[in-house]
Amino acid sequence: MNSVIQLNNIEKRFQTDEIATQALDGINLVVEPGEFVAITGPSGCGKSTLLSILGLIDEPSNGEYFISGNQAFNLSSDERAHIRANHIGFIFQAFNLISDLNVLENVMLPLTYIGGMSQKEMEQKAKDALAMVGLENRINHFPSQLSGGQQQRAAVARALINSPDLILADEPTGNLDSNNAQQVLGLLSELHAAGKTICMVTHDIESTTYASRVISMLDGTILRDKKQLEHASKVVGA
Amino acid sequence: MGLLLDFRYALRNIAKSMRFTLLMMFIMVGSLTISLIGFNYIYTVAFSHSQVGSGSPEIRIFKVRNPISMQNRFEYSMLPQLRELDEVKQLEEWLYIAPASVWVSDAERGNHYRGSYVDERFFQFLDIKPALGRFYTAEDFVGAAQNVVVISDYLWLHLFQGSKDVIGRTMVVDQKSYEIIGVMPKHNNFPIFSKLWLPLKGNNTAPADAIDIIYKMPNEVVEAKLEQRLSLFFTDYAQQRISQSELEVDKAVRVESMTLVEYNTDGEVVFIFTLFMAGIVLILLISSINIGNLLFAKIIERQKESAIRAAIGAKKLRVVQQHACEGLVYCVSSWVVALLLTDLGLRALNFFMNMMFGGKMPYWWYWQLNTITILVSLLLISFVFAIAVLLPAVKTANFNINDVLRDGTRGATGKQAGLMSKRLLSLQVTLVSFMLMASSTIGYVMYSMAGNIDGETLKGVYSTELQFQTESEFSSDKAVEMASALVVGMTLDPAFKEGRVYQRDMELDVLTSEGEVYTDKIINIEAVSHLFKRELQSGRNFTAQDNTEAAPVVIISQSLAHALFGSEEVLGHSLMLRDAKWPSAKIVGIAVDEMSVVASDRRHEVYFSFRQYAPRENAMAVKFITELPPSQSYEAFYRVLGRLSSKLETSYIFDHYDNHRSMMGAFTSIIYVFLLVGGFALTLSLIGIYAMGLSNINKSSYEIGIRRALGSKDRQIMLLFIKKNLTHTVTGLTISALIFYILCYLAVDFFRGIVPFSVMFGAGSITLLLVFAAVCLALYIPVKRSIKVQPAVSLRME
Structure with a gap:
């Protein structure tokens, strides 16, 4: 079976004026389908940079990246956009919903970039996704009319609508209170249980217990890569 | 589907930010309307009478430039030799007309008018149908035939009050009675200043020897050969008529083929038209930069949204399309409103021009929203769309998603965008201050010249030219x-x-x-x-x-x-x-x-x-x-x-006082036009500068909050931000001033000392100072507003 993610010796350097920062230093990583990977580590260790590279919103300085067996480096901007639209779902810490679009429009937005569907079909898929996250009665609300937890659930629905091979979550609970954080992590666990591959960046130890594999990073390198079995109980418990 | 969604989103955004929408619409509609009225005005004056008669748009006329003698027209006596020239024989259709000044009188009074003696083919050649009565037939040219005349629409209205029974009535021309047989339609008056057309019955009845030759151009090759041959012919003719001692062999006559418009403006119509169009394009360019800068600022404010879209799969083209849709809505709606306003403006222009000049206006000075103006409006709005909408949309689509999502609109992308915005601001200030300096100087020079003119000394002064027949x-x-x-x-x-x-x-x-x-x-x-x-x-x-x-x-x-x-x-x-x-x-x-x-x-x-x-x-x-x-x-x-x-032939009698009054009217109108256009350009620019200042301040509100929290005084913050923006506006002002002063220095010779450099320098410098003051004010207001916000609020805004 093809791995969802394969990183070979990935490096990322930032150069600002006279200061060079090595954010990632020779990262090798393989993520198999159906894994729920939590990437953790202190601030500035390079976990968000790694997630950005995984999500094709940033480019490595060196190294190779394969997504579902397809080469994902040295691609044009449009080719990367195509992969993002069809194979990746994003969940951000700050939700990143578009304030001038209502919940339904926000969720169906990725489909408009994929194309090939009627408005009715897109709306139906968006409603289904929203029903999955329990927001079916909020479809005409604007982001500002929702609570933080609801906004993040809408963002999860948006990440799911294109049936992605990979869901990337960058501190998804970072802006939420504990109740809403539980709900969102529960949702991610359900998606994992349903066979989705998830990579989540977090520095919350509690959140990592939902993952099937925990990668700890320090100074741009992987310090520890540990599979854990206890996560199943969390799913059941949720 | 995506396009529809983008339009729907654009409409929602437009409705949401109504003040911004109204500002954009004001700038677009205003500049487009002024441009279109300006274009229509000059096009109507310069070109609209080029098509005399529906079937003869290709009518040409020869202009003679003669450095050997003062004879600048063909002569009746040249005709036999001209007819023998091979190049002339190639012409299928040509004829000549003899311009004349005639005295039209009744029992009590008389007046002189410009007229034309024409042969029986004239009206057919031009393919014109009479407004009333008939045109000439061969019988009218028989020696014993009764004298008949065709009058212009102007004479019909002014001498006969537009009476339908004018046909058959008699009028006295040069002490001879003529029966009126027809009235020329208003929009086909040719030659343009002719008020009546008399039959050219032969050499003995021709009023003067000078004639104009008009023809229909067969093709450009024949035309070039014809010009060359006629130039040689005329040079020989002129050289034979001066004494050997005065003969300068290196001087040659140039016979040029021109359209009727070129003929009436001595071939300079294209230059004049180009000059006016350059002014129009300049205004449009200023407003495009302005609109572009505003849209640019708006896009930058929404760059995080674009980054989110890109992160979830939007391609670059789609991001551009989303912003372009909004711009397109502005452009299309402004275009429609501008066309409506142009139509209204042209109607008002007609009304005022008729009120001011009445029958003195050439017949073709009738301004209306025509096809060419609509086509030009499409061209201009496309220009605005390209410069003000597409360019910023494409430029701002080149961002790093990661940078923007992490850093909002600040960081590397924000700096790049800010730089472009400031460069645009410099360019805008350069253009507008140069335009204002030029227009205020021209306006001032004209105003002082008008002030210098003692019109009363011209009362009762007339001049004309005399020549033997x-x-x-x-x-x-x-x-x-x-x-x-x-x-x-x-x-x-x-x-x-x-x-x-x-x-x-x-x-x-x-x-x-x-x-x-x-x-x-x-x-x-x-x-x-x-x-x-x-x-x-x-x-x-x-x-x-x-x-x-x-x-x-x-x-x-x-x-x-x-x-x-x-x-x-x-x-x-x-x-x-x-x-x-x-x-x-x-x-x-x-x-x-x-x-x-x-x-x-x-x-x-x-x-x-x-x-x-x-x-x-x-x-x-x-x-x-x-x-x-x-x-x-x-x-x-x-x-x-x-x-x-x-018997001496006279040309048109020139009334110096009347001309002075017309000239003063024209001077005043031009000064008003300069004030209006300059004022509008300045308003546009100030709005743009203000909006840019506001945008920059909004972007820096967090920084302002931090500085104030750390103890910076309001005055220090104001100075800091005014200085930041002022650098680019001062750059623009300096560039424009340098260009302007160099041009003034070069123009001194052109004015032959009538307008000294000091006058132009002074007028330009005063304008420059005023523009500088206005710019400072436009930069000051947003900063002043920003420091009224509490530091805590500013910090929370981030």
């Missing part, structure tokens, strides 16, 4: 005799206060004591007829003894005497000339400087006597002064002219 009738002696008789006639007639016949365009150069050609000021050199009396400071006027037998004598103006000889006694000295025949002439009189209508344009004067310097060309100028109203003055002049033994 045919070249064969002309001789220098006869010209002197006729000129003298005319001056005597005017002297004896109580209607005239003063009258003189003279010849200008004398190819003489006055030399200084060092033998250099005097070039400091323009010198009017005239040969004047017998009985010339000028108010003298010293010396004497010409007498009958100043003839060819005597040594050449000259009267010069006191200003020239002072310029050449200083405080020396001038009488008895010789005026040195660069002329083979007349190397010098004895100064016998110093004339008091002739009052010039423009004080700053006072010229030197040199007068010769006709008896010594007889006219060598069949053309003399007449200037006369009366205290009568124009129509009675014309009548008195024709009365005196009619008593001469030889």
Whole structure:
């Protein structure tokens, strides 16, 4: 079976004026389908940079990246956009919903970039996704009319609508209170249980217990890569 | 599907930010409307009468540029030879018309009008149908046929009050009765100033020898050959008619084929039109930069949204499309509103122009929203869309998603965007300040020139040109005799206060004591007829003894005497000339400087006597002064002219006072136009600068919050941010000032000292200071507003 993610010796350097920062230093990583990977580590260790590279919103300085067996480096901007639209779902810490679009429009937005569907079909898929996250009665609300937890659930629905091979979550609970954080992590666990591959960046130890594999990073390198079995109980418990 | 969604989103955004929408619409609609009205105005004036008759858009006319003699038209006597030229034979259709000035009178009064003698093919050639009655048939040209005339729409309305029964009525033209058989349609008046058309029955009835040849252009190759052949033909003809001593072999006549419009503007219509269009494009460019900058700022504010879209799969084109949709909505709606306003504006323009000038306007000065204006509007709005919408949308789509999502609109992307915005601001300030400096200087110069003009000195002053009907009738002696008789006639007639016949365009150069050609000021050199009396400071006027037998004598103006000889006694000295025949002439009189209508344009004067310097060309100028109203003055002049033994043909009588009033009206209108356009451009610019200042301040609100939290005083913050934005506006002002001053320096020669550099420098500098003050104000207001917000609020805004 093809791995969802394969990183070979990935490096990322930032150069600002006279200061060079090595954010990632020779990262090798393989993520198999159906894994729920939590990437953790202190601030500035390079976990968000790694997630950005995984999500094709940033480019490595060196190294190779394969997504579902397809080469994902040295691609044009449009080719990367195509992969993002069809194979990746994003969940951000700050939700990143578009304030001038209502919940339904926000969720169906990725489909408009994929194309090939009627408005009715897109709306139906968006409603289904929203029903999955329990927001079916909020479809005409604007982001500002929702609570933080609801906004993040809408963002999860948006990440799911294109049936992605990979869901990337960058501190998804970072802006939420504990109740809403539980709900969102529960949702991610359900998606994992349903066979989705998830990579989540977090520095919350509690959140990592939902993952099937925990990668700890320090100074741009992987310090520890540990599979854990206890996560199943969390799913059941949720 | 995506496009529809983007439009829906764009509409929602537009409705949400109504103040921004109204601002954008104001700038777009305003600039587009002004541009379209400006285009339509100049196009109507310059081009709209180029198509005379529905079927003859390709009618051409020959313009003669003759440096050998003063003859600038073909002559009737040339026709037999012209017909024999191979190049002329290739022309399928051509004909000639004879322009004339005619006297139309009834029992009580008369007036002169420009008319044309035409042959029976004329109206068919132009493919024109009469508005009333009929045009000529072959029978009208038979020798014994009754005299018939076709009148213009203008005469029909003004002499016959638009009466339908005008056909068959009689009018007296040059003391002969003519039956009116037709009325020319208003929009087909050709030649453009002709008020009536008389049948050209043959050589003996032609009123003058000069003719214009018009033809339909077969193709450009034939036309080029024709121009070349006719130039040679005319050069030979002109050279044969001057003496060998005056012959300069390197001079040649140039016969140019022109459209009717080019002919009427002496071939400079394209230049004038281009100049106006450049002004229009400049205004549009300023507003496009303005709109572009505003949209740019708006897009930057929403860059995080674009990054989110890109992160979830939107391609670059889609991001551009989303922003372009919003711009397109602005453009299309502004275009529609601008067309409606242009239509209203043109109707108002028609109303005011008719109120001001009435029948004096050429027939084609009718402004309306036509196809060409709509096409131009599409072109202009496409230009705005490309510059103001597409360019910023494409430019801002090049962002790093990661940077933007992490850093909001600040960081590397924000800096890049800010730089572009500031460069645009510099460009905008450069353009608008240059335009304002130029327009205010031109306006000021025109205003001061208008102030210098003493119009009352022109009351009752008229001038015209005289010539013998045919070249064969002309001789220098006869010209002197006729000129003298005319001056005597005017002297004896109580209607005239003063009258003189003279010849200008004398190819003489006055030399200084060092033998250099005097070039400091323009010198009017005239040969004047017998009985010339000028108010003298010293010396004497010409007498009958100043003839060819005597040594050449000259009267010069006191200003020239002072310029050449200083405080020396001038009488008895010789005026040195660069002329083979007349190397010098004895100064016998110093004339008091002739009052010039423009004080700053006072010229030197040199007068010769006709008896010594007889006219060598069949053309003399007449200037006369009366205290009568124009129509009675014309009548008195024709009365005196009619008593001469030889019939002299006159051109249009030029009423200096009437012309002065029209000129002043035009001056005032131009000054208003400059004020309006300049004011609008400045308003646009200030709105743009204000909006950019506001945008920059909004982007920096977090920084302002931090600085204030750390203890910075409001004054320090204000100075800091004004300084930041001022750098780019000062750059723009400096560039424009440099360009402007260089152009002024170069323009001094062009104005021949009438407008000194100091005046242009002063007017430009004052404008520059005013623009600078306005810019500072536009930058100050947003900063002032920002410091009213509490630091905590500013910090929370981030």
